[in-house]
Amino acid sequence: MLGNFSYYNPTKLYFGDNAQKHLGEELKNYGAKVLLTYGSGSIKTNGIFDEVMSVLRAAGKEVIELPGVMPNPTTDKLYEGVKLARENNVDLILAVGGGSTIDYAKAVSVSVWYDGDPWEKYYLRQEDPDSNLRIIPIGSVLTMVGTGSEMNGGSVITNHETKLKIGKIFGENVMPRFSILNPRYTFSVPLRQMVAGFFDIMSHIMEQYFSGEDDNTSDYLAEGLMRSLIHSSRIAVKNPQDYEVRSNIMWTSTWALNTLIGKGKSQDWMVHMIGQAIGAYTDATHGMTLSGVSIAYYRHILPYGLRKFARFATAVWDISAADKTDEQLANEGVEALLEWMKQIGVATEISSLGVTEDMLEGIADSTFIMNGGFKVLTREDVLSVLRESL
Known part of the structure; x- marks a missing residue:
């Protein structure tokens, strides 16, 4: 092998058909307010939403829902999430869905307490979060495989106005703290x-x-x-x-x-x-x-x-x-x-x-x-x- 490198991955994975049972123990590590973000609502028809909500309630969390994350998350949706997370001063973002939902959660996590335009800073200029910036931790419950977003720092956002779709690779401090991987949760994907x-x-x-x-x-x-x-x-x-x-x-x-x-x-x-x-x-x-x-x-x-x-x-x-x-x-x-x-x-x-x-x-x-x-x-x-x- 050529070159020099370091390797570290901070994401803790729970894998298997009982993986979701570990969600409760992870939630103990975070504050009371959880921003629950998900897509078009399929998790409400396949039972995953109810499972996740029951764990959140049992953990005594106040849940702020942010539904409607589209397959190609947009800047408008990003700004909506930032506003909601800031107004509620959330302690954790829990992304339930596929790669787009988790990508979106990362973008929100670094944007909530940033005073400027996150699209300009993170995506157009490809800058990293400032060292003193408060980043909201995220966790994920994976329901569709493909992006690997559950264990990396990647986040892709689309700007329809400028017709640009840009990815940003964030560092270890933006990667999910934990990810729940139950293969059965992917069975209902079309x-x-x-x-x-x-x-x-x-x-x-x-x-x-x-x-x-x-x-x-x-x-x-x-x-x-x-x-x-x-x-x-x-x-x-x-x-x-x-x-x-x-x-x-x-x-x-x-x-x-x-x-x-x-x-x-x-x-x-x-x-x-x-x-x-x-x-x-x-x-x-x-x-x-x-x-x-x-x-x-x-x-x-x-x-x-x-x-x-x-x-x-x-x-x-x-x-x-x-x-x-x-x-x-x-x-x-x-x-x-x-x-x-x-x-x-x-x-x-x-x-x-x-x-x-x-x-x-x-x-x-x-x-x-x-x-x-x-x-x-x-x-x-x-x-x-x-x-x-x-």
Whole structure:
């Protein structure tokens, strides 16, 4: 492994079909007022809301509800949450939902006692919270897998006015203090959302995998995670109630983006940058925006990372290397990825997400260029990937 790094993750996880029983003991560590944030209300129909509320009441907490967190949380919703949390002087933010809800809770947590515009400071300028700022601690109860937000500092917010969707990686002081991971809580997620989450997991791993040429332990870990996800996802689309495969996928999702497998290497993240720009224009499901551009993107950068793509084919997809060049192997690996995407049912073209030809210039302008991958893209490269993805 090349490079130097430190590693620490402060989030405490409770995993399994009884994980929610630990919520009460965690709540003892925080004050009386809890901001309970969640999405469109599905947790009220599947019983999760009642379970969480009963624990909050038993712990003697005063609950301030903040529902309606959308799949792509907006600046307007952020300002609403900040106002509510400040007026009630909350002691803890409990996010019940998927990655968007947890991302949103992080954004609120660092914004409640900040006097300026959090969008400007944290997202446009990519600054960290001031050292003396009071940050509201957060906890999470995960109901949809994909983002890994339950054990990282990532937070993505969308500004519809400027058509920008930007992620910020906060530090350890913003990461969830605890996360409840019960695989059964994911069973009621609709099929399309479920498979979008699956691809989000895969994309997180590939963004960290397709960079660097050294013999890196992180890459071996990434290959194992990808193999596990591919195996379990094929079963899950046929039987979404299979606890074993859903638990494996939930665990894979967490480890795909809790910073472990990115240590000691550069990282790409261009699929996410392009996908987030698409999301800012269409509000399409995040995982689908990633799947929609991935094949075109990987075909575009494949010649610059030929050896890694060839390894991807053999180590992840079990493609035989006999009598094949690295280029042949690399292309077969990308084709195997495409075939798996079709098997689980994710988008393979962005026109199905509402993207039209006249949006492409604007999407390219909204795409942030990263420099950690095999090739640093130009704006024309981004446009080329978008056109090939239509």
